[in-house]
Amino acid sequence: MEIKENEVYTHEETQKILKVSSSTVTRMIKKGLLRSAKVGKQYRIMGKELLRVVSPQLEDAVGKAYNKARNWAHKEDS
Numbered sequence: 001m002e003i004k005e006n007e008v009y010t011h012e013e014t015q016k017i018l019k020v021s022s023s024t025v026t027r028m029i030k031k032g033l034l035r036s037a038k039v040g041k042q043y044r045i046m047g048k049e050l051l052r053v054v055s056p057q058l059e060d061a062v063g064k065a066y067n068k069a070r071n072w073a074h075k076e077d078s
Helices: 011-018 022-030 047-053 056-077
Strands: 008-010 037-039 042-046
Touching (some): 011 022
16 A cells, blocks of 8 residues: 555555554654544644654664553553
8 A cells, every 4th residue: 555645544544554563653653653634533743754654763772662652551451
C-alpha cells in the first residue's frame, strides 16, 4: 500500500498501514509520536505523518515508547 503525503487517513487505515493494533495507534497518538486531528470522536492522520513515523530516524523512538508502554501495562497486570 502506498502512503500518499496529502491524503487523510482514519484510525483504522493507519492501523492497517502500520500493521499494529488499534490500541498501539491510540498510544502513539497520545504519546505524541503520531500527530493527528480529532474530528468528533475520531482521529484523522495525514499521510505525511505516517511517512514521518516509518522513517528510520523515528523507528528507534517509536520502539522505545512502545516497549515502555508495554512494560507499564504488564506491571499493572501483576
